[in-house]
Amino acid sequence: MEKSILIVDDSETIRETVSFTLENAQYKVQKAVDGEDALQLLDKHQYQLIITDLHMPRLDGIGLIKAIRAREAHQFTPILFLTTESQTSRKDEARAAGATGWIVKPFVPEKLVAVVQKLIR
Amino acid sequence: MIEHLKQKYLEEAHDLLLELEQTLLLLEQNPAAAEGVETAFRVMHTLKGSSGMFGYQQIGELVHLLESGYDAIRASGSPFPHALLNLSLEAVDHIRLLLDAAAAATEACQTTHRLLLKRAAEMLYEVVPATDSSTAPTRQELTSWALLFAPQADLFKNGTNPLYILEDLASLGQLHTFADTQLLPPAQALDPRCCYLSWKLLLVTDAPESDIRDCFLFVEGSCRLELHPLGPGNCLSSLSEPATAELARQVREGLSWEQFLEQLQQPGAAVAAGPGQLPTADSLPEAEGGAAGLQTRGAASIRVASDKLDDLMNLVSELVANQERLSLLAELSLQPELAGVAEEIEKITRQLRDKTFDICLVPIGSMLTRFKRLVRDLSQELNKNIVFEAEGVETELDKNVIQNLSDCLVHIFRNSIDHGIEGEQERLRKGKPAQGKIVLKAYTSGTNVVIEVQDDGAGIDLQKVQQKALQKGLIGPEDTLSEQEVLELLFMPGFSTAQGVTAVSGRGVGMDVVRRNMRELRGEVTLSSRQDAGTTLTLTLPLTISIIDGLMVRIGDTDFVLPLSFVEKSYSITPGQLSAAFNNQLVLDGEPMLYANLADAFGCPGVGRQSFGVVVKTGQQKMLLLVDAILGEYQAVLKPLGRFYLEQDFLSGGSLKGDGTVALVIDPQKLIQDIIQKTAISI
Numbered sequence: 066m067e068k069s070i071l072i073v074d075d076s077e078t079i080r081e082t083v084s085f086t087l088e089n090a091q092y093k094v095q096k097a098v099d100g101e102d103a104l105q106l107l108d109k110h111q112y113q114l115i116i117t118d119l120h121m122p123r124l125d126g127i128g129l130i131k132a133i134r135a136r137e138a139h140q141f142t143p144i145l146f147l148t149t150e151s152q153t154s155r156k157d158e159a160r161a162a163g164a165t166g167w168i169v170k171p172f173v174p175e176k177l178v179a180v181v182q183k184l185i186r
Numbered sequence: 187m188i189e190h191l192k193q194k195y196l197e198e199a200h201d202l203l204l205e206l207e208q209t210l211l212l213l214e215q216n217p218a219a220a221e222g223v224e225t226a227f228r229v230m231h232t233l234k235g236s237s238g239m240f241g242y243q244q245i246g247e248l249v250h251l252l253e254s255g256y257d258a259i260r261a262s263g264s265p266f267p268h269a270l271l272n273l274s275l276e277a278v279d280h281i282r283l284l285l286d287a288a289a290a291a292t293e294a295c296q297t298t299h300r301l302l303l304k305r306a307a308e309m310l311y312e313v314v315p316a317t318d319s320s321t322a323p324t325r326q327e328l329t330s331w332a333l334l335f336a337p338q339a340d341l342f343k344n345g346t347n348p349l350y351i352l353e354d355l356a357s358l359g360q361l362h363t364f365a366d367t368q369l370l371p372p373a374q375a376l377d378p379r380c381c382y383l384s385w386k387l388l389l390v391t392d393a394p395e396s397d398i399r400d401c402f403l404f405v406e407g408s409c410r411l412e413l414h415p416l417g418p419g420n421c422l423s424s425l426s427e428p429a430t431a432e433l434a435r436q437v438r439e440g441l442s443w444e445q446f447l448e449q450l451q452q453p454g455a456a457v458a459a460g461p462g463q464l465p466t467a468d469s470l471p472e473a474e475g476g477a478a479g480l481q482t483r484g485a486a487s488i489r490v491a492s493d494k495l496d497d498l499m500n501l502v503s504e505l506v507a508n509q510e511r512l513s514l515l516a517e518l519s520l521q522p523e524l525a526g527v528a529e530e531i532e533k534i535t536r537q538l539r540d541k542t543f544d545i546c547l548v549p550i551g552s553m554l555t556r557f558k559r560l561v562r563d564l565s566q567e568l569n570k571n572i573v574f575e576a577e578g579v580e581t582e583l584d585k586n587v588i589q590n591l592s593d594c595l596v597h598i599f600r601n602s603i604d605h606g607i608e609g610e611q612e613r614l615r616k617g618k619p620a621q622g623k624i625v626l627k628a629y630t631s632g633t634n635v636v637i638e639v640q641d642d643g644a645g646i647d648l649q650k651v652q653q654k655a656l657q658k659g660l661i662g663p664e665d666t667l668s669e670q671e672v673l674e675l676l677f678m679p680g681f682s683t684a685q686g687v688t689a690v691s692g693r694g695v696g697m698d699v700v701r702r703n704m705r706e707l708r709g710e711v712t713l714s715s716r717q718d719a720g721t722t723l724t725l726t727l728p729l730t731i732s733i734i735d736g737l738m739v740r741i742g743d744t745d746f747v748l749p750l751s752f753v754e755k756s757y758s759i760t761p762g763q764l765s766a767a768f769n770n771q772l773v774l775d776g777e778p779m780l781y782a783n784l785a786d787a788f789g790c791p792g793v794g795r796q797s798f799g800v801v802v803k804t805g806q807q808k809m810l811l812l813v814d815a816i817l818g819e820y821q822a823v824l825k826p827l828g829r830f831y832l833e834q835d836f837l838s839g840g841s842l843k844g845d846g847t848v849a850l851v852i853d854p855q856k857l858i859q860d861i862i863q864k865t866a867i868s869i
Contacts, residue, residue, distance in 0.1 A: 067751075078195040078236040085191060091580075109775055111755070120228040134343070141379075143345035149235050149250075157407070165345040166404030171238025171246070183350060183404070 068185055069093040069110070073103040073117040073129065074147065079170070083116060086174040087181065100124025104132055111138060113185045116145045116168070119155060127162050134163035143184040195240045199285055202233050207278050210271055217266040226274070227256040233281075244299055245284050248277055251306040269309060277302055328359075328392045330421035332450060334412035334443045336366075336384035337405060346405055348381065354401040359391030362422065362430060364437035364446075384410075386437050386446050390420045412443060416450065492585070495546045502535075502542045503823045506733055507842055509535045510821065514844030536821070539733060543582070550628045550637070551579030553592045557599060561624060564603045571610050571621045572603060578628040583635055587707055587727060591637070594700045594711075598639050598723050599624065601697075606643030606721055616718055618642065630729075631838070631853065637725040646715040648672045655681065673713045677701045732824040732839075738849060739800065739813040742790030745849040746813075747822045747841060752854040754801040754808070756816055764812075770865060772799070772810060781810035782861045804855045807862075822851055836860050 070092050072083045084094040095110070097103035099121040107115075115133060119126035126146055133139045143165040148155060156167060168180050206229045213222040230253040237245040255270055280298055283289045333355075337348055355361050364386040371382065389398070395413065402411055433449065441449070509531055516528035554576055565572040583591070607613075607622035614620055627638040648669060655661045655675045667675075675681060679698040697713075704711045709727035736747035737756075757774060764772070771778040781799065784790070799810040822841035827850075831837060838853035 076198060076232045076236055078191070078198045078239075079232070081191055081194055082236075082239060109777070118232075120231050122228075141342055141345050143347075147235065149231060149253075160344065160407060163344055170235035183354060184345070184347070186350065186353075 067091075067093045068113045069095065070114045070116060070181070070185075071095050071097060071103060071106060071110075071112045073097045073100065073115065073121070073126075075099055075118065075121045079118065079147065083177065086177050089174075090178045090181070092181070100126070100129035100132070103129055107133065107136065107139060112142060114143050114145065114181060115139070116147065116181075118147045119159065127158060130159060130162040130164050145180065145184065192240050195236050196285060198236065199233060199245075200282070202229050203278050203281060205229050206233075207275070210274050210278070213266050214268075214271055217268070217271075219266075220260075220263065223256055223260050223266060227253060227260055230256065242284065244290070245281050248281065248299070248303060248306065251303065252277060255306070255309065273302070273305060273309060277306070327418055328390060328420055329418055330416040331387075331389045331391070331398065332412075332414045332416055332447060333387040333389060333398070334384070334414075334446075335387060335402070335409060336411075337381050337409040339380045339382065341381040341405065341408060342379055344404075344408065346408075348383070348385075348405075351401055351405065352385065352387075355387065355389060355398070358393045358397060358401070359389060360420070360422065361390075362388040362425070364388075364434050366440060367438050368440035386441070386443070388416075388422055388425075388450075390422055414447060495585075498542055499546055502539055503733055505535055506539060506821050507823050511844035539821075543733075546584055547582040548585050548588055549579060550581050550583060550588070551576070553588060553595070554579060554626075556592065557595065557626065560596060560599055561603065564600065565622075568604065569609070570603065570607055572607055572624060573621055574624050574626070576626045576628075581628040581630055581635055583727065583729075590703055590707055591725070591727070594703050594725070595626075595637070595639065597697075597700055602639065602641040602643060602721065606641040606645075608644050631726075631835075631855075635727045635729060637727070638722055639725075640720060640722045642720040645717045645719055645721055646673065646676070646713075647717070651675055673715065676713065677711075729824075734822050734824060734851070736820050736822045736841075736851065737800065738817040738820040739798070740815040740817055741784045741788060741813050744788075744790065745817065745843065745847070746784075747820055747849050747851045748800060748802060748811070748854060749851070750819065752802045752804055754803045756801065757799045757810070759797060759799045759812060774799075774801075774810070779808065779810045781812060782858075782865075783812045785812070785814070787857075787861055787864075802854045802858065804858055807858055809858050809861070811857075820849070822849065824851055 070087055072080055072087075072094060073096075074080045074083070075098055080096045080098075084096055087094050095106060095112075097106050100117075101123045103115070103117065104124070117126045117129055121129075124132070130144055130146070133142070133144060144163065146159050146164050146167050147170055148159075148167050149170045159167065165184055166180065168177060206226060209222050209225045209229065213219060213226070216222070230249050234246050234249040234253060237243075237249065252270075252274055259266060259270075280295075280302055283295050284299070289295055335348075335351070337346075341348060352361070352363060366384045366386065367382070369382045369384075370376070376382075391398070398413065399406075402409070405411075436449070437446065509528075513528045513532055516524045557576075558574055561572055561574040602624050607624070608616070608618075610620045613622065623642050625638075625640040627636075627640065629636055651672050652661070652667065652675070655678075656663060658681065660675060660678055660681065661667065676697045677700075679696070681696060681698065701711050704725060704727075707727055709725060711726075712724045713721065714724070715721040734747075735750040737750055737753050739746050739748060759772070767781070770780060770782075772781050773779070779801065797814065798816045799812050800816065801808060801810050820841075820843075824839040824841060827837060827840050836853055836857040837850050838856075839851045840848045841851055843849050
């Protein structure tokens with residue numbers, strides 16, 4: 066079955082780059098502009114992987130991760146977050162909220178696909 | 187493609203800068219506004235992330251410095267310093283310049299950049315990071331490692347699958363895994379949401395330690411991880427099978443990490459120790475290197491006769507069928523040992539099947555470059571404006587079939603470009619778009635693969651064809667032919683309608699040769715054409731063998747298989763929902779969904795409880811199919827149905843099940859079309 070991935074980011078550039086890269090790697094990608102938007106999509110669809118930014122208006126990344134983990138359908142779905150930070154505090158915070166892993170921005174397409182393949186196959 | 191993304195980035199960057207500027211001006215009026223700092227931070231964060239990706243490193247480094255400043259303020263909650271505000275505004279102006287490639291290249295701009303970086307660094311007491319001298323991953327000598335991977339019980343809560351980590355490790359080299367099942371509770375007490383296992387691993391790899399640690403990147407905080415080098419070279423080459431089994435037994439029974447290491451280092455024990463006895467990387471026996479898959483990297487391919495591959499495919503399909511039987515018997519026998527073996531065989535069979543497919547099948551997309559090139563070159567040569575599109579390029583075919591097919595298709599393309607599609611002027615006169623179009627469509631239909639080549643050209647002039655055939659004496663003057671019969675003439679040996687032999691066509695291959703080649707592949711080629719609307723050539727090829735992953739469902743007393751690639755979701759449906767349904771639609775998850783009762787559609791004398799619904803998606807069409815029961819996943823070896831089934835097309839084949847009965851494989855595309863047509867009539 067086709068693997069579908071949800072990308073949540075308020076930056077159109079990031080959304081487009083991530084979806085372009087992943088679609089090229091034969092994944093199905095849906096896009097959400099922030100946490101609230103993502104939660105609405107999550108009500109209706111099941112995803113094999115969720116990729117989210119941490120800094121977003123309305124519902125931010127950490128809040129979104131917590132909300133996802135509270136839903137039974139996505140209790141164990143891998144979640145990746147996008148980060149540019151080198152310090153570990155945000156990473157720990159996101160992991161404690163239930164994230165699976167992270168992608169450091171800027172990333173090269175091969176790296177993104179490699180990280181995604183670490184989590185779903 | 188990346189260019190249009192870059193355009194998006196530029197637009198967005200300008201928007202972000204505007205937002206940042208506004209925020210900064212607000213902050214100037216109210217330096218204590220925490221919200222403003224938050225927004226500024228977020229905007230810079232976004233800008234930094236995308237800048238790096240599109241090669242705007244200078245913007246990235248400048249924003250990074252500023253961002254760190256804002257982060258510090260955000261964390262400490264202190265009021266906003268005026269100096270940072272000025273610097274930020276200057277930076278905004280400067281970044282606008284940097285976004286313009288021409289302006290960024292000027293000396294003045296570069297000087298400003300260095301100055302701004304220096305000021306920002308001074309202000310934040312931070313040194314500008316040296317440009318990243320990324321060290322190229324260097325392959326090292328073969329090294330042996332012992333690893334302990336003991337995840338916390340709540341590992342799954344973060345969505346981590348430890349199996350993938352082990353698979354990643356295995357891809358680095360030769361891996362032995364020993365699972366510790368001590369903590370595994372009896373089945374009644376087992377909580378499937380907890381991870382009870384831990385692993386001791388032996389790895390021989392030429393990857394550096396950092397690569398090994400990378401595999402555990404995301405779980406570092408939530409597991410106990412130990413890495414212990416056993417020494418250079420392959421220390422496991424002397425690890426005999428009984429010794430491995432013994433080690434596995436001990437680990438299963440709770441051998442501690444320290445004991446495990448001790449075991450490995452014991453003289454005469456599992457692993458050869460002492461540098462003197464160590465076989466080094468280059469003295470390794472060939473077979474050992476081959477098994478590790480390291481020495482053979484980049485090794486050449488081998489040629490195999492294609493009938494051997496056919497035999498292999500046949501054997502695999504027999505194996506799959508028998509494995510399903512074994513699984514069924516194991517389930518019925520209630521012997522846990524047998525179930526374990528059956529499960530293992532199932533896993534191996536699946537891998538073997540995938541590998542075999544990988545060897546024998548290639549996607550049609552692999553031919554595309556050749557056609558793209560052909561269309562481009564030919565259309566330039568003939569001064570025509572033609573675009574080429576392809577659909578269903580992931581459809582797979584036997585390797586040798588693709589080879590032969592490719593030659594036929596080249597000829598068909600040539601015909602389309604040379605005779606089919608008209609010149610620009612003529613197209614415009616006919617009221618068509620100036621640009622001609624050739625579409626290649628490939629799809630699987632039951633046990634066949636269908637390839638269509640469609641052009642929107644002039645179509646075939648039936649009268650001209652008939653005249654020509656008359657001239658050549660292929661038909662008599664008194665023969666009256668139907669449209670289809672006239673088209674068939676094109677496939678007769680020695681027929682060519684080309685007005686004059688151009689450089690493009692008339693190279694000795696006619697449509698008769700295409701047909702002959704196709705017949706050799708046990709395929710068929712047909713032609714349809716409409717004057718001034720275009721021509722479609724359809725090639726139908728049988729798949730030598732076909733194994734599909736399916737979902738087995740029961741309707742009445744018959745089992746059916748739905749190909750898993752079409753299945754989206756399944757629901758439990760109550761009779762209440764059905765009686766409340768309106769206009770053949772059920773509301774599921776807040777969306778209306780067309781449904782069809784398969785027992786009705788097939789005329790099954792089923793009890794008709796219809797307790798389950800499977801959502802099937804073909805192209806844009808979705809439909810909920812009601813079935814009596816869902817039995818589970820099933821690998822179906824597809825066999826063609828006998829001639830009694832020729833009249834229908836919604837069953838693509840049959841599959842022999844483990845217990846000797848037959849399950850019918852549904853072609854969802856055809857079935858849905860069929861149902862929709864019928865309902866349209868009934869409305």
